[in-house]
Amino acid sequence: MTTRHNEEDQMNKEDILPGKSSRRSFLKGLAITAAASSAALVTGGCALDSLPQSKEELGLKWQEYFQDNYRLMTQAEKDQTVERLTRLAKLEDNRDLNISSQGPREQVLFGYAFNISRCEGFMDCVEACVQENNLDRQAKTQYIRIFEMEPGKLDPSTGDGSYFHEVPVADKFYMGVQCFHCENAPCIKACPVKATWREPDGIVVVDYNWCIGCRYCMAACPYYGRRFNWGKPVVPEDEITRRQHYLGNRKRMKGVMEKCTFCIQRTRQGKLPACVEACPTGSRVFGNLLDPDSEIRFVLKNKKVFRYKEELGTDPKFWYFID
Numbered sequence: 001m002t003t004r005h006n007e008e009d010q011m012n013k014e015d016i017l018p019g020k021s022s023r024r025s026f027l028k029g030l031a032i033t034a035a036a037s038s039a040a041l042v043t044g045g046c047a048l049d050s051l052p053q054s055k056e057e058l059g060l061k062w063q064e065y066f067q068d069n070y071r072l073m074t075q076a077e078k079d080q081t082v083e084r085l086t087r088l089a090k091l092e093d094n095r096d097l098n099i100s101s102q103g104p105r106e107q108v109l110f111g112y113a114f115n116i117s118r119c120e121g122f123m124d125c126v127e128a129c130v131q132e133n134n135l136d137r138q139a140k141t142q143y144i145r146i147f148e149m150e151p152g153k154l155d156p157s158t159g160d161g162s163y164f165h166e167v168p169v170a171d172k173f174y175m176g177v178q179c180f181h182c183e184n185a186p187c188i189k190a191c192p193v194k195a196t197w198r199e200p201d202g203i204v205v206v207d208y209n210w211c212i213g214c215r216y217c218m219a220a221c222p223y224y225g226r227r228f229n230w231g232k233p234v235v236p237e238d239e240i241t242r243r244q245h246y247l248g249n250r251k252r253m254k255g256v257m258e259k260c261t262f263c264i265q266r267t268r269q270g271k272l273p274a275c276v277e278a279c280p281t282g283s284r285v286f287g288n289l290l291d292p293d294s295e296i297r298f299v300l301k302n303k304k305v306f307r308y309k310e311e312l313g314t315d316p317k318f319w320y321f322i323d
Contacts, residue, residue: 095237098242149172225260303321305321
């Protein structure tokens, strides 16, 4: 199975340089000017109680603020970036993390299929996703939504995505919705600062450090796939998943977009996404679309499959199927 090249894959580096695409170049120039003219750079722009507690922490935060777009970094620079984040986690929260910068594997294109004839609406997948991806417990952020559907309806927007009763319900069926990791993703085209893009293995990612929180991607997505952090995410210390990826489940800051990443911290190491592993009915299938012997390829070849809003031409890598 082959894929066509997208517009975003054809971008020149000049298209995503900070001076071309974001307010960071302006802020950087302003900060450098202030630093050159006054020692008030540190104390004049923020409250004293928000300052780092050590010179090392201040230096690391300074480097983080002015880092390049992750997509422009060399692998060595990516490794240095995650080392810095790991050290910051230790200094700020006394937290030991394992943050990865692992890139996509060769000859891998991830795909996902959801069996609507098996799902019974238990939401084990939702809970597993929340835990694995360090989602905000206070705001009850969820990447996955399960809709309880009426017979004959195949549009999740016509279903009930907020049901709170015993499941399954007779004469109902269930559809899961999340980021569909489109090959021709509208969210990527909408981002004015190129903070989101599609990786060679098909995963649509976000560089949280580069995102300016404009929410254009959220408006452009036809699949309810994006979430905005209105506040600083709250995760109990004993529930934090410490195996992380820079583009995945690491600490997000207030005011940025986030989304399902097919559990990039797991799948790039050959594991299943947390939602697939947690599903008690086997409704979720995930695998390599380029492997003719994979389960996902079997489903696409042998089951009755369809894609939501396929007429939009987004080419989502997420299918629904029926036994």
